[in-house]
Amino acid sequence: MAVPASPQHPRGYGILLLTLLMKALAAAAACNHLRPQDATFSRDSLQLLRDMAPSPPQPCPQHNAPCSFNDTVLDTNNTQQADKTTHDILQHLFKILSGPTTPAHWIDSQRQSLLNQIQRYAQHLEQCLADSHTRSRTRWPRNPHLTINKHFSCLHAFLHD
Numbered sequence: 434m435a436v437p438a439s440p441q442h443p444r445g446y447g448i449l450l451l452t453l454l455m456k457a458l459a460a461a462a463a464c465n466h467l468r469p470q471d472a473t474f475s476r477d478s479l480q481l482l483r484d485m486a487p488s489p490p491q492p493c494p495q496h497n498a499p500c501s502f503n504d505t506v507l508d509t510n511n512t513q514q515a516d517k518t519t520h521d522i523l524q525h526l527f528k529i530l531s532g533p534t535t536p537a538h539w540i541d542s543q544r545q546s547l548l549n550q551i552q553r554y555a556q557h558l559e560q561c562l563a564d565s566h567t568r569s570r571t572r573w574p575r576n577p578h579l580t581i582n583k584h585f586s587c588l589h590a591f592l593h594d
């Protein structure tokens with residue numbers, strides 16, 4: 434079977450990234466440094482992500498084990514933990530979307546706009562984290578940072594296949 438020149442990724446991964454981003458940014462709404470317009474991810478950004486999603490290809494046999502994400506990482510009443518988790522997710526998304534594995538069919542100016550918005554949210558969260566002194570190596574009941582790193586390592590490996 435011939436390999437396509439520019440591999441397209443299953444829609445499920447795009448939806449997973451959207452879900453992660455929406456949940457993460459909703460958790461960030463508790464941060465006092467977020468301006469009202471930053472408390473929710475803009476409709477334009479969500480539409481941009483939808484527009485950039487490739488059409489669903491036939492599933493590849495080597496990719497039938499999806500990168501699963503443990504949603505319980507996002508379930509917390511601790512705003513400091515939510516801010517840190519959100520910040521980690523945004524940093525990973527920024528790294529993936531700004532890397533060389535970005536699909537060629539994405540419009541560069543729109544991708545740059547999305548990256549700028551992700552960076553702006555991450556900077557606001559950094560202020561929250563600095564103010565609440567959560568940058569220390571506080572141990573939470575579960576280790577969301579490890580779970581997030583594991584998930585994004587899986588996504589990164591998938592994008593490089």
